[in-house]
Amino acid sequence: MKPLLQVRDLRRSFYGVKVLTGVDLDVVDGTITGLIGPNGAGKSTLFNCISGLYMPDSGSVMFDGADVTRARTQDRVAAGLVRTFQLARGFPKLTVFQHFMLYGQNHPGEGLLASLTGSEAGRRHEEQLAEEALAIARRLRLTHVIDNPVTALSGGQKKLVEIGRALMAKPRLILLDEPMAGVNPTLTAEIAEHLKSLNADGVTICLIEHDMKLIGSLCDPVIVMAEGRKLTQGSFAEVVADGRVQEAYLGGRH
Numbered sequence: 001m002k003p004l005l006q007v008r009d010l011r012r013s014f015y016g017v018k019v020l021t022g023v024d025l026d027v028v029d030g031t032i033t034g035l036i037g038p039n040g041a042g043k044s045t046l047f048n049c050i051s052g053l054y055m056p057d058s059g060s061v062m063f064d065g066a067d068v069t070r071a072r073t074q075d076r077v078a079a080g081l082v083r084t085f086q087l088a089r090g091f092p093k094l095t096v097f098q099h100f101m102l103y104g105q106n107h108p109g110e111g112l113l114a115s116l117t118g119s120e121a122g123r124r125h126e127e128q129l130a131e132e133a134l135a136i137a138r139r140l141r142l143t144h145v146i147d148n149p150v151t152a153l154s155g156g157q158k159k160l161v162e163i164g165r166a167l168m169a170k171p172r173l174i175l176l177d178e179p180m181a182g183v184n185p186t187l188t189a190e191i192a193e194h195l196k197s198l199n200a201d202g203v204t205i206c207l208i209e210h211d212m213k214l215i216g217s218l219c220d221p222v223i224v225m226a227e228g229r230k231l232t233q234g235s236f237a238e239v240v241a242d243g244r245v246q247e248a249y250l251g252g253r254h
């Protein structure tokens with residue numbers, strides 16, 4: 001089984017506090033890999049280092065065989081390594097369609113300059129992006145809200161827009177940080193179905209989630225982090241039966 005993502009001995013401290021203490025993990029091509037662990041285990045920091053938002057102090061991140069440890073975020077995105085961000089971090093007043101178009105512009109080989117200069121190539125490029133945006137909206141059942149500002153959407157619809165934006169970048173691996181947080185149960189099930197369907201179409205997914213039922217139904221393998229490193233990994237049944245995992249969660253309770 002080919003690892004699409006390989007993280008080796010990744011370390012990161014903030015103001016002398018060691019948050020990542022030597023993470024080693026693989027995400028295998030074609031999987032939906034779950035990343036769980038008690039609060040403060042370092043999961044989001046790990047995602048930030050993998051996606052290029054933070055630089056690690058040491059260690060390496062390999063994506064599809066290439067060393068991207070120090071690569072710029074946009075170059076990682078161009079290679080197909082994409083993480084979702086909460087809409088609040090972006091442009092809350094833009095519509096769903098505008099969000100999709102904006103993220104599509106980041107795709108490599110797409111002529112942003114051509115788009116801006118109003119050339120024939122630019123117009124074709126815009127049309128193609130618009131078609132992709134509409135197809136993604138259809139896929140995620142967001143067509144009826146495509147012209148609404150994202151602030152007017154429900155929590156679950158916002159999560160779908162975050163996934164849709166990532167899809168505009170044509171990802172090979174999507175890193176999802178709590179895609180179901182604050183989402184009602186009906187839409188949680190719908191988002192889970194979308195993730196399964198994307199995965200069936202060849203998109204590898206790695207997701208951080210606190211909802212264990214969801215992790216159990218979606219993810220194999222499940223990687224458990226504690227105290228800034230990987231504690232263990234296995235099937236959901238294996239990791240929940242592991243005494244070290246139970247200990248880590250109990251110890252992590254505040």
Ligand SMILES: Nc1ncnc2c1ncn2[C@@H]1O[C@H](COP(=O)(O)OP(=O)(O)OP(=O)(O)O)[C@@H](O)[C@H]1O
Pocket residue numbers: 014019037038039040041042043044045046
């Ligand atoms: N930019 C930062 N500056 C200072 N400390 C940080 C920074 N980012 C993360 N940390 C610290 O790193 C530790 C791990 O945080 P992180 O968010 O990575 O954990 P997590 O496993 O994702 O937790 P949770 O499940 O609660 O989201 C926390 O103590 C956090 O305060």
